[in-house]
Amino acid sequence: MTAASAASFETQDVKPEGHPQIAPAKTGVLLVNLGTPDAAEPRAVRRYLAEFLSDERIVDLPRALWLPVLYGVILTVRPAATARNYAKVWRAESNESPLRYYTRMQAEKLAATIGSARIDWAMRYGNPSVASKLKAMKSDGCERILVVPLYPQYSATTTASVADAVFEAVKDMHWQPALRMAPPFHDEPAYIEALAQVTQRHLASLDFAPERIVLSYHGLPQRYFEAGDPYNCHCAKTSRLLRARMGWTEEFAPMAFQSKFGREKWLEPATDATIEKLAGEGVKNLAVIMPGFVSDCFETLEEIAIAGRETFMETGGERFSAIPCLNDTPEAISMLEAIARRETAGWL
Numbered sequence: 001m002t003a004a005s006a007a008s009f010e011t012q013d014v015k016p017e018g019h020p021q022i023a024p025a026k027t028g029v030l031l032v033n034l035g036t037p038d039a040a041e042p043r044a045v046r047r048y049l050a051e052f053l054s055d056e057r058i059v060d061l062p063r064a065l066w067l068p069v070l071y072g073v074i075l076t077v078r079p080a081a082t083a084r085n086y087a088k089v090w091r092a093e094s095n096e097s098p099l100r101y102y103t104r105m106q107a108e109k110l111a112a113t114i115g116s117a118r119i120d121w122a123m124r125y126g127n128p129s130v131a132s133k134l135k136a137m138k139s140d141g142c143e144r145i146l147v148v149p150l151y152p153q154y155s156a157t158t159t160a161s162v163a164d165a166v167f168e169a170v171k172d173m174h175w176q177p178a179l180r181m182a183p184p185f186h187d188e189p190a191y192i193e194a195l196a197q198v199t200q201r202h203l204a205s206l207d208f209a210p211e212r213i214v215l216s217y218h219g220l221p222q223r224y225f226e227a228g229d230p231y232n233c234h235c236a237k238t239s240r241l242l243r244a245r246m247g248w249t250e251e252f253a254p255m256a257f258q259s260k261f262g263r264e265k266w267l268e269p270a271t272d273a274t275i276e277k278l279a280g281e282g283v284k285n286l287a288v289i290m291p292g293f294v295s296d297c298f299e300t301l302e303e304i305a306i307a308g309r310e311t312f313m314e315t316g317g318e319r320f321s322a323i324p325c326l327n328d329t330p331e332a333i334s335m336l337e338a339i340a341r342r343e344t345a346g347w348l
Contacts, residue, residue: 022141024141025141025142025143025144026117026118026140026141026142026143026144027116027117027118027142027143027144027145027146027344027347027348028117028118028119028120028137028140028142028144028145028146028177029110029114029117029118029119029120029145029146029148029340029344030120030121030122030130030133030134030137030145030146030147030148031103031106031107031110031119031120031121031122031148031150031336032121032122032123032124032130032147032148032149032150032162032165033099033103033121033122033123033124033150033294033295034099034123034124034125034151034158034297035048035051035052035099035123035124035125035126036048036096036097036099036100036123036125036126036297036298037049037083037086037097037126038126038127039095040083040086040087040090040097041083042079042080042083043079044083045078045079045082045083045086046075046079047126048125048126049074049075049078049079049082050070050071050075051125051126052125053070053074053075054067054070055125055161057156057157057160057161057164058157058161085298085302086298086302088301088302088306089298089301089302089306097297097298098295098296098297098298098301099295099296099297099298100123102294102295102296102297102325102327102328103121103123103150103295104121105327105328106121106150106294106295106327106328106332106333106336107119107120107121109328109333110333110336110337110340113333113337114337114340114341114348116348117340117344117347117348118137118140118142119340120133120136120137121133122134124158124161124162124165129165130162130165130166130169131165131168131169134166134169134170134177135169137177138173138175138177142177143177143178144177144178144180144344144347145177145178145179145180146179146180146181146182146340146343146344146347147162147163147166147179147180147181147182148182148336148339148340148343149162149163149181149182149184150294150295151184151292151294152184152185152186152188152191152234152238152291152292152294153184153186153217153230153231153234153235153238153292154183154184154186154229154230154231154234155220155224155229155230155231156224156229157220157224157229157231159184162181163181166179166181180343180344182339182340182343183343184234185335185339186234186235186237186238187234187237187238187241188335188338188339190334190335190338190339191238191335192238192241192242192245193245193331193335194326194329194331194332194334194335195242195245195289195291195326196242196245196246197331198323198324198325198326198329198331198332199246199289199323200246202321202323202324203287203323206287206321208285208319209285210285210286210287210321211283211284211285211286212252212253212254212278212283212286212287213248213252213253213286213287213288213289213323214253214254214255214256214271214274214275214278214286214287214288214289215238215239215242215253215254215255215256215289215290215291216256216257216258216271216288216289216290216292216304217235217255217256217257217258217290217291217292218257218258218259218292218293218299219257219258219259219260219261219266219267219270220232220257220266220267221262221264221265221266221267222264222265222266222267222268223264223265225267232267235255235257235291235292236255238291238292239253239255239291242291254269254274256269256270256271256273256274257269257270257271258270258271258272258290258299258303258304259299259303271288271304271308272307272308272311275288275308275311275312275315275317276311276312276315278312278317279311279312279315279316279317280315280316282316283317284316284317284318284319285317285318285319285320286312286317286319286320286321287320287321287322287323288304288308288320288321288322288323289323290304290322290323290325293325294325294326294327294332295325295326295327296324296325296327297325300322300325301322304322305322308320308322309322
């Protein structure tokens with residue numbers, strides 16, 4: 001057999017008579033973010049919080065101690081107040097949370113740049129679920145799937161939790177797709193550059209020059225760090241690289257951690273305490289950037305843009321700005337494309 005005839009034979013789609021029709025093999029890319037309630041109302045928030053806070057990656061206390069607290073106190077009291085706060089940032093025009101909107105838009109715009117792969121998106125908690133999207137992608141012929149957790153800095157509470165959901169979803173599949181998990185991208189050049197460009201564009205639009213810019217990341221219990229979670233180190237490296245790219249000093253752009261929950265010690269300093277401290281020291285013009293969030297969400301829009309602003313103004317500040325996340329900007333899509341193309345090398 002000649003080389004030409006062998007190549008021709010290998011590429012023929014020859015099936016025996018009666019063979020079932022099989023969709024052509026495809027490569028898929030699944031973007032996964034944290035999660036969101038389906039509506040800004042107590043019942044939906046309760047459903048979301050129940051799934052989120054019952055994950056042992058999020059709260060690793062013994063189940064016999066934690067679940068009675070979760071279902072007896074937290075899920076009774078917290079959903080109504082949280083729903084009211086979600087309503088402040090809910091996107092009425094599309095009836096969805098900002099996180100859901102921007103994650104969906106990121107997937108749609110990424111699909112327009114990578115036409116050779118099926119691009120989809122999911123939420124680790126809430127809808128659409130990781131399991132439902134992986135099942136749909138497999139049914140559509142995706143035999144190779146890259147999962148991209150949309151967390152720049154790795155943590156067991158985020159990136160590892162996505163991996164848990166992915167492997168749980170394929171556990172019972174008789175024909176599992178080949179899977180790849182994209183690594184954290186806290187020091188990815190395209191990520192740092194995207195942060196820099198979005199920040200520069202926003203600062204140029206302000207009618208004031210910030211005297212300080214706080215780099216605020218989602219918090220984490222201190223014991224996770226002591227147990228080996230690299231999250232704090234990843235946040236510090238992102239901060240160092242962004243400061244170098246922007247020409248900022250550590251004094252001008254301090255790092256802080258938001259969203260503390262519970263009574264145990266978390267990573268410090270806290271963002272709210274940092275905002276109060278700066279106002280007390282006479283800082284009148286302040287901006288906050290949240291590099292750990294790829295998309296604007298409840299934590300960036302309600303906790304910082306609304307509550308953070310109120311804290312600053314009430315303690316002596318005059319002008320405040322929350323710098324938008326990467327969202328669906330061209331820089332964000334370029335970053336996601338760079339990651340997706342690199343991590344699907346040999347597949348596309």
